[in-house]
Amino acid sequence: MEIAVLGPLVARQEQTSVVPSAAKPRQALALLALNSGREVSVRALTDELWGDRPPRSAAATLHTYVKQLRRLIAAALGPEPARGPRDVLLRRHSGYVLEAPPDDTDAARFERLARRGRAALETGDATTASARLDEALRLWRGPALADVTPGRVLEAEVLRLEELRLTALEDRIAADLRLGRHDVLLGELTGLTARFPLHERLHGQLMVALCRSGRTWQALEVYGRLRAAFVADLGLEPSPQLRRLHQAVLEGDPALEPTMTSAPVVLADRGTLR
Incomplete structure (x- = not known):
């Protein structure tokens, strides 16, 4: 079947x-x-x-x-x-x-490909990582079980799958940033940060992509909006990790320069959603 x-x-x-x-x-x-x-x-x-x-x-x-x-x-x-x-x-x-x-099943294939992509990313093979993670994400045709009204058992499983999907997306973006694809990521990341206004990692990835595209001032604006949302909605400051990235942008850290091998500054490596 x-x-x-x-x-x-x-x-x-x-x-x-x-x-x-x-x-x-x-x-x-x-x-x-x-x-x-x-x-x-x-x-x-x-x-x-x-x-x-x-x-x-x-x-x-x-x-x-x-x-x-x-x-x-x-x-x-x-x-x-x-x-x-x-x-x-x-x-x-x-x-x-x-x-x-x-x-x-498509869910099993997705998880298998996502694991392979993450493993490739961790070993520095960004090309393989991007390909496997993109293949995994293309298996999605919309939200999991989009035409089923879930009870609490299904709901927990749907949430698990959607979290894995978001992680795979972050991993794919991390791989693409390593491959110097920052320009083509700008539109995708702008949409994702609007959809997830408190998601630190996606905002950090957008900041890196903007810096590498010569748009440092916009990267600083992204941080400013995220910080304002954190303070207003959560009463918190962004994480130390994101604050370090903000400082790196202010200082023009050379690690933010586009290369084929550089990883996002002070960001943990982890990769669109319909």
């Missing part, structure tokens, strides 16, 4: 979608899809679907949802399948398993 969760939910058997239109069966399928190849307990499914207030009929209702999913799978398998719907959506001791290779 083809599974994709980095965007609207996709679950296809023999090129036919098995995603139900009803909200709760879709929610159950999403949780099974995120854990494809691994057992999801009845308790976890119940918690996802109803939280702290499951109805007395929760077990029977969940079984009905499973039957609906199996009917969709059966229709996708065709009249003479090599295996039946119970072989695709299996009952286990304490839960259910959606039988699909866990390493072949």
